[in-house]
Amino acid sequence: MLARVTEYDVTNAALPFLACREIEIGPQRAMVARLSITGELGYEINVPASGHRVLYGLLTSAGRELGLTSFGLRALDSLRLEKSYGSWGTEFSQGYTPAASGLDRFIAYDKPDFVGRDAVLHARQSAPGERLVTLAIDAVDADAAGYEPIHHDGRRVGYVTSGAYGHFVGESLAMAYVESAIAAARPPLTVTGGRRGRARRVFWSSARTIPRARDCAADRAWTVRDARGDAGIESVNQSLKQRIQA
Numbered sequence: 042m043l044a045r046v047t048e049y050d051v052t053n054a055a056l057p058f059l060a061c062r063e064i065e066i067g068p069q070r071a072m073v074a075r076l077s078i079t080g081e082l083g084y085e086i087n088v089p090a091s092g093h094r095v096l097y098g099l100l101t102s103a104g105r106e107l108g109l110t111s112f113g114l115r116a117l118d119s120l121r122l123e124k125s126y127g128s129w130g131t132e133f134s135q136g137y138t139p140a141a142s143g144l145d146r147f148i149a150y151d152k153p154d155f156v157g158r159d160a161v162l163h164a165r166q167s168a169p170g171e172r173l174v175t176l177a178i179d180a181v182d183a184d185a186a187g188y189e190p191i192h193h194d195g196r197r198v199g200y201v202t203s204g205a206y207g208h209f210v211g212e213s214l215a216m217a218y219v220e221s222a223i224a225a226a227r228p229p230l231t232v233t234g235g236r237r238g239r240a241r242r243v244f245w246s247s248a249r250t251i252p253r254a255r256d257c258a259a260d261r262a263w264t265v266r267d268a269r270g271d272a273g274i275e276s277v278n279q280s281l282k283q284r285i286q287a
Contacts, residue, residue: 043084045103053082067099078117080124115205122214123207125175131187131203132173132216141169172224173216178232180213191219192231198223
């Protein structure tokens with residue numbers, strides 16, 4: 042769709058993941074980042090506020106025959122959790138180290154100077170005390186929202202940072218920080234949440250592969266199930282409507 046409104050090559054080969062380039066889209070210059078919180082081949086496009094309306098018109102016209110449709114933030118949140126993509130303010134903040142959040146792979150530690158270099162080099166000298174993980178929860182009454190405690194043998198070992206229902210995978214999903222030793226051992230856990238504050242058992246399983254695009258964080262995906270048993274965009278919207286009506 043983007044290729045229809047620019048003469049620049051915006052394919053995955055020409056503009057790989059995390060690349061950024063200034064291009065012309067219609068009559069205006071735009072800074073385009075090859076980044077998508079849903080994990081698909083997507084872009085973040087930045088133009089001055091005065092150009093938002095023109096850009097929106099160009100993109101909606103180009104995408105009309107491709108089936109482009111509007112969707113809400115909760116649908117977007119659902120897609121990012123299916124890909125184990127963290128979000129600033131929940132999974133990522135100044136309170137978490139790069140190693141704990143899994144962002145250390147993006148740091149050039151050999152770079153001679155950058156903001157926060159001394160702090161990150163100091164943190165690198167020891168293993169992080171906690172790790173960011175992805176959980177699939179068999180939630181009956183409510184999805185996880187954030188800050189629900191996770192316990193092992195009666196002791197709190199972590200907490201949920203964000204959650205939503207994954208409409209493509211058909212599971213309630215959550216991201217959480219747990220102690221590094223717990224992440225390595227994967228013992229039985231419980232997570233407290235839902236409208237009644239019910240404690241639910243947590244079972245570890247092998248990594249899950251999500252069949253939408255390359256799952257960059259599959260090695261961090263674990264499964265959480267309720268103690269009582271096993272557990273496109275338009276389909277997400279329909280599923281959201283059905284759950285709201287229920």
